[in-house]
Amino acid sequence: MHKPIILITNDDGIMAPGIRNLVAFMREIGDVVVVAPDKGQSGMGHAVTITHPLRLEKVDVDGDHQEFSCSGTPVDCVKLAVNKVLHRKPDVLVSGINHGSNSSINVIYSGTMSAAIEGAMEGIPSIGFSLLDYSLDADFVSAKSYIQSIVRNVLAHGLPKGNCLNVNIPAVKTKQIKGVKVCRQADANWVEEFDHRKDPRGKDYYWLTGKFELFENSDETDEWALANNYISVVPVQFDFTAYPMIEKLKNWNFDA
Numbered sequence: 001m002h003k004p005i006i007l008i009t010n011d012d013g014i015m016a017p018g019i020r021n022l023v024a025f026m027r028e029i030g031d032v033v034v035v036a037p038d039k040g041q042s043g044m045g046h047a048v049t050i051t052h053p054l055r056l057e058k059v060d061v062d063g064d065h066q067e068f069s070c071s072g073t074p075v076d077c078v079k080l081a082v083n084k085v086l087h088r089k090p091d092v093l094v095s096g097i098n099h100g101s102n103s104s105i106n107v108i109y110s111g112t113m114s115a116a117i118e119g120a121m122e123g124i125p126s127i128g129f130s131l132l133d134y135s136l137d138a139d140f141v142s143a144k145s146y147i148q149s150i151v152r153n154v155l156a157h158g159l160p161k162g163n164c165l166n167v168n169i170p171a172v173k174t175k176q177i178k179g180v181k182v183c184r185q186a187d188a189n190w191v192e193e194f195d196h197r198k199d200p201r202g203k204d205y206y207w208l209t210g211k212f213e214l215f216e217n218s219d220e221t222d223e224w225a226l227a228n229n230y231i232s233v234v235p236v237q238f239d240f241t242a243y244p245m246i247e248k249l250k251n252w253n254f255d256a
Contacts, residue, residue: 011111096129
C-alpha cells in the first residue's frame with residue numbers, strides 16, 4: 001500500500017519540541033522527510049537566502065525516516081527539500097508545530113506559515129500548525145488527533161491551487177477543545193514600540209516591543225475561535241491582489 005510522502009519543516013529549529021512532536025504524529029500517517037532550520041528562524045516571513053551559501057546537513061535520528069538541518073530560512077528549507085532532497089514534490093507539506101500564535105495578522109510575519117505558502121507556490125498541499133503556548137514544555141499531544149485528522153483530510157481532498165491552511169490550536173487539554181472551526185483571519189494588528197536602551201559603551205540600541213490589538217469580535221474569525229477553545233482553520237492564498245480595487249483604479253486619471 002502506497003504511503004504518502006510528508007515533508008516537514010518549521011521556523012523554531014529542527015530540535016524544537018513542536019517539530020519533534022509533529023514528526024511523531026506524521027510517522028503514523030506516511031513516510032516522513034524533515035528539512036528544517038538548524039536554529040530558530042521565527043519572524044523571518046518569506047525571506048530567502050541570496051547573499052551567502054546554504055548548508056544542508058544530514059541528522060542522525062532513530063527510525064526509518066530522513067532528516068536534514070539547513071542553515072537557511074524556512075522557505076530555503078522547502079526549496080532545498082523539493083529540489084535537492086526529494087527530487088520531487090511531496091504529497092503534503094506540514095510546517096510547525098509553532099510555539100505561539102500565527103493567527104490574524106501574524107500570518108504575514110510567520111516563518112512557519114511562509115514555509116506553507118512556499119509549498120502552495122510549488123503546487124504542494126500545505127498546512128501550517130501553531131499552538132498558542134510559547135513554553136518549551138508545551139502540551140502538543142492534546143491536539144494530536146485533530147492534527148492528524150486535518151492532514152488526512154488534505155491528503156484525501158487536496159487543496160485548490162494557490163491555497164494552504166493556517167491552523168492554530170488553543171493551549172488547552174483535549175477534553176477542553178470544542179472542535180475545529182473553519183474561519184477567516186481576524187482584523188487585528190500590532191501596536192509597535194521600540195524600547196530605547198544603551199549598551200555598556202554608551203551606544204544606542206532598540207528592542208521591538210508592543211501589544212496585539214484586536215479590532216473586532218466576530219464569531220467568524222480565528223481569534224474568536226481560539227478564545228472559545230476551538231482549533232481555527234483559515235484558508236490562505238498568496239495572491240495579494242485587492243480585486244475590488246481594480247475597477248475603482250480604472251476610473252482614476254493617471255495622465256502625467
